[in-house]
Amino acid sequence: MIDTLAVVETPEGIALQLRSAGALPRACAWALDLMLRFALMFVASIVLGMLGSSGIGLFLLVLFAVSWLYPVLFEVLRNGQTPGKRVMKLRVVNANGTPVTWLASIVRNLLRVVDVLPLCYGFGLVASLCDAQGRRIGDLVARTLVVYVESPLRAAAMPATPAVAPPAGLLPAERAALVEFAERSARLTPERQQELADLLAGLTHARGAVAVQRLHGMATACVGRA
Amino acid sequence: MKQEAFQARYEPEWHRFERWLDAREATKRAQRMQADAIMPASEFALALRRLCQQLALAERRDYSAQLIAHLRGLAQRGHLELYQPRPPRLRVVVDFFAATFPRLVRAQWRCMAVAALLLFLPLAAVVALLQVHPELVHSLFDPMQLAQFERMYDPALHAERLGRDEGSDLRMFGYYIYNNVSIGFRTFASGLLACIGAVFVLVFNGVIIGAVAGHLTAIGHGGPFWSFVAGHSAPELLAIVISGGAGLHIGMALLAPGRRSRARALGEAGVVGAKLVLGVFAMLVGAAFIEAYWSSIAWVPAWVKHAVGLGLWLLIGLWLWRGGRGSAAPEVVPDARG
Numbered sequence: 001m002i003d004t005l006a007v008v009e010t011p012e013g014i015a016l017q018l019r020s021a022g023a024l025p026r027a028c029a030w031a032l033d034l035m036l037r038f039a040l041m042f043v044a045s046i047v048l049g050m051l052g053s054s055g056i057g058l059f060l061l062v063l064f065a066v067s068w069l070y071p072v073l074f075e076v077l078r079n080g081q082t083p084g085k086r087v088m089k090l091r092v093v094n095a096n097g098t099p100v101t102w103l104a105s106i107v108r109n110l111l112r113v114v115d116v117l118p119l120c121y122g123f124g125l126v127a128s129l130c131d132a133q134g135r136r137i138g139d140l141v142a143r144t145l146v147v148y149v150e151s152p153l154r155a156a157a158m159p160a161t162p163a164v165a166p167p168a169g170l171l172p173a174e175r176a177a178l179v180e181f182a183e184r185s186a187r188l189t190p191e192r193q194q195e196l197a198d199l200l201a202g203l204t205h206a207r208g209a210v211a212v213q214r215l216h217g218m219a220t221a222c223v224g225r226a
Numbered sequence: 227m228k229q230e231a232f233q234a235r236y237e238p239e240w241h242r243f244e245r246w247l248d249a250r251e252a253t254k255r256a257q258r259m260q261a262d263a264i265m266p267a268s269e270f271a272l273a274l275r276r277l278c279q280q281l282a283l284a285e286r287r288d289y290s291a292q293l294i295a296h297l298r299g300l301a302q303r304g305h306l307e308l309y310q311p312r313p314p315r316l317r318v319v320v321d322f323f324a325a326t327f328p329r330l331v332r333a334q335w336r337c338m339a340v341a342a343l344l345l346f347l348p349l350a351a352v353v354a355l356l357q358v359h360p361e362l363v364h365s366l367f368d369p370m371q372l373a374q375f376e377r378m379y380d381p382a383l384h385a386e387r388l389g390r391d392e393g394s395d396l397r398m399f400g401y402y403i404y405n406n407v408s409i410g411f412r413t414f415a416s417g418l419l420a421c422i423g424a425v426f427v428l429v430f431n432g433v434i435i436g437a438v439a440g441h442l443t444a445i446g447h448g449g450p451f452w453s454f455v456a457g458h459s460a461p462e463l464l465a466i467v468i469s470g471g472a473g474l475h476i477g478m479a480l481l482a483p484g485r486r487s488r489a490r491a492l493g494e495a496g497v498v499g500a501k502l503v504l505g506v507f508a509m510l511v512g513a514a515f516i517e518a519y520w521s522s523i524a525w526v527p528a529w530v531k532h533a534v535g536l537g538l539w540l541l542i543g544l545w546l547w548r549g550g551r552g553s554a555a556p557e558v559v560p561d562a563r564g
Contacts, residue, residue, distance in 0.1 A: 010278075010305060012274065012275060012278040012301075012305075013278060013279075013282060014278045014281050014282060014298075014301055016301075016302055016305060017298065017302075052394075053394040053396075053397045054394045054396040054397055055397075056397045056400065056401075057394065057395075057396035057397035057398065057399055057400030057401065058396065058400060059400065060397075060400030060401050060403065060404040061399075061400045061403055061404070063404055064400075064403050064404040064407060064408070067408075068407070068408070068411060076311065079251070079306065093306075097302075097305060097306075098305070098306070098309035099306050099309055099310050099311060100311075101311045102311060102314070103497055103500040103501065104500075106500040106503065106504070107496040107497070107499065107500045110411055110414060110415045110499075110500070110503060111415050111418060111496075112415075113411070113412050113415035113416055114415055114416065114418045114419060114423075117419075137418070140489065140492065141418070141476070141492045141493060141495075141496040142493075142496055143493050143496075150299060150302070172287070172288035173288060175288060176288040176289070176290060176291065179229070179289075179290040179291075180290055180291045180292075183290055183291070183292045222228075222229070223228060223229040223230045223289075223290065224227075224228020224229055224230040224231055225230045
């Protein structure tokens with residue numbers, strides 16, 4: 001099974017779920033950053049080009065900052081996100097789920113020097129394909145992870161249906177499945193709802209729209225709504 | 227407790243927590259300032275603990291996936307907020323340069339010694355060789371490059387500026403920063419390739435620097451050349467040695483991790499390397515400053531340049547040798563990665 005979910009236990013006694021990103025979204029983020037960097041350098045070259053010889057010196061300083069400091073500063077000061085990662089909804093975190101620290105960010109970005117070899121991030125690609133969590137060499141050494149920023153699903157209201165007592169002896173996981181079905185109903189077509197409800201004919205003793213109604217009613221009872 | 231009652235009881239708490247997080251995560255400063263009005267920061271740790279407990283309960287009681295996902299999302303955001311790295315304080319920075327960095331360099335003295343040999347042996351050998359066989363320089367540089375070097379340090383030209391063709395001090399400063407600091411960074415990083423990259427950079431630089439120095443000395447341009455390089459030689463060469471040593475250190479973590487797993491050895495070497503590179507960065511910025519604004523001044527007599535250069539070698543040597551020694555306080559390990 002291909003599962004990129006890493007579970008990290010925290011001192012607070014909960015399990016953080018980190019869904020690590022693969023090579024493709026990361027490459028997209030990198031390409032976006034590259035375009036932004038080129039744009040920055042283009043603007044800098046126009047402005048500083050007017051200053052003559054000293055302008056070249058300043059331009060080289062900008063070039064240095066854009067090539068070496070840009071990723072580190074953004075990652076540490078902007079919640080683990082360079083602008084490209086922000087667009088791609090990615091974030092760099094330490095392997096233990098905490099925000100990336102200065103040293104870790106420095107290491108992972110310095111080691112791009114190795115990841116880009118032999119060309120076009122070849123080593124980085126091979127490493128991220130071999131690693132279960134898609135880490136490139138810099139991430140492995142720095143012990144960091146590029147994860148998706150999970151955008152919270154706004155809770156959809158359960159359909160207001162009169163409660164129906166579910167049969168006794170339902171396992172907790174089964175009750176949870178009923179509730180989940182009701183919660184997801186808002187995002188399912190009526191036909192699909194009926195199709196799913198028909199699978200539980202043994203529970204509802206009905207088919208079609210009535211079965212859906214009953215399941216919703218049981219879910220209402222499960223969450224304890226009157 | 228049924229989910230509905232649970233939700234009804236704690237919903238206001240979650241809502242407040244979420245609004246507080248929204249305010250804290252905002253990019254605008256004004257919005258971040260409002261976080262305190264929603265919930266004092268001192269209550270945050272308690273609120274996060276309560277939320278984590280409620281999440282654990284919700285999971286245990288198999289409440290609905292939506293509710294759990296919502297609480298988990300809040301807990302994750304709270305976690306990121308709680309473990310936000312603190313901005314480096316002045317005290318930490320001062321301590322780093324006064325004690326931590328020299329200590330780290332000494333702790334890696336084997337790698338540093340090897341790196342120094344890899345740089346200085348070829349350098350000295352090539353300088354000596356070119357005094358005996360000056361023609362060998364042509365196998366390293368083409369005539370155009372040689373002509374450029376010779377023009378830059380021609381004592382007959384009485385140039386206003388040493389060590390450059392043209393360009394202002396600021397231009398050269400930018401160039402030295404971009405070029406030299408990048409080399410320093412790459413020397414460290416390429417060490418990960420089983421030390422090969424770092425060894426190559428060190429030997430290559432040793433040969434090139436030696437060839438320029440040897441050639442200019444052999445043709446009698448040594449005066450301007452040596453007085454140009456004297457000032458910045460100490461910070462620049464030592465910085466390259468240290469970043470090479472850091473590169474060898476990380477390469478050895480890959481080749482011979484000892485009794486640790488490779489991943490662990492590499493992780494530890496990475497932290498050491500990052501700290502060393504920070505020091506190298508500072509040294510190279512200093513070197514670039516000296517090289518652009520002091521070394522190039524032509525009217526300063528050669529003996530002053532040499533004295534300053536020697537002084538810097540002694541000072542930096544003393545710093546690396548004695549820095550952080552005797553201060554009894556154990557090194558505070560900044561929580562790098564928990």
